Amino acid sequence: MNALGRHLVADFHGCTEDLNDPKLVMDALEKACEVAGATIISRSGHHFSPYGVTAVVVIAESHLAVHTWPEYAYAAVDLFTCGDTVDTWKAFDLVKSAFGATRVDVKDMPRGILSRAEREKAAAAQAA
Numbered sequence: 001m002n003a004l005g006r007h008l009v010a011d012f013h014g015c016t017e018d019l020n021d022p023k024l025v026m027d028a029l030e031k032a033c034e035v036a037g038a039t040i041i042s043r044s045g046h047h048f049s050p051y052g053v054t055a056v057v058v059i060a061e062s063h064l065a066v067h068t069w070p071e072y073a074y075a076a077v078d079l080f081t082c083g084d085t086v087d088t089w090k091a092f093d094l095v096k097s098a099f100g101a102t103r104v105d106v107k108d109m110p111r112g113i114l115s116r117a118e119r120e121k122a123a124a125a126q127a128a
Contacts, residue, residue, distance in 0.1 A: 004112025005062060005082035008092050012075040016100030019068035019075055022047045022055065028098035029057045029064045032091035038064070038081065061086045066095070075099055080111070 018024055026045055033040050039060035046054045056065045062080040069075070077095055081088045096104060114122070 002113060003110035004114070005080060005110070006088045007109040007111050008077070008079040008088055008106055009109065010077040010079075010092065010096075010104055010106040012077055012096060012099050012101035012104055013073065014100075014102030015068075015073045015075055016102065017098065018070065019073065019099065020047075020051050020053065020070035022053045024098070025053045025055045025066055025068060026057075028095050029055055029066060031098065032064060032079075032094040033057055033059055035094050036081070036087045036091035038086045038091070059086075064091060064095075075101070082111075 022045055026043060030040065030043070032038075041058045041060055043058075044056050048054070051068075051070045053068045053070075054066070056063060059081070061082045063078070064080075065078040067076045077092075079088050079091050079095075081091075092106070
């Protein structure tokens with residue numbers, strides 16, 4: 001990858017699983033980390049009343065986050081990883097499957113695209 005990181009921002013529609021279940025949502029993110037090769041640092045979540053779950057898993061390589069609207073069978077999914085060791089698309093596929101999404105809109109955004117001069121300056125600083 002020519003960037004410092006990859007950021008997948010997705011809308012999952014028509015989800016067939018219970019998006020109002022905080023355990024299901026957090027388990028999906030944790031399993032996504034496992035299959036993608038990410039290192040979990042911490043987890044946080046909140047179950048809203050009457051509907052909705054927010055879950056965030058902070059990883060050594062950045063973060064995975066989900067916000068759900070169960071009443072619309074919809075989840076907003078944010079997967080941001082840095083470096084070359086994590087397969088962000090494997091995490092994406094796991095979460096999509098775990099939620100039973102039937103329609104997905106996703107944007108794949110490279111993050112931290114550096115100029116040649118910036119890369120050379122960073123390499124020189126690391127070598128010093």
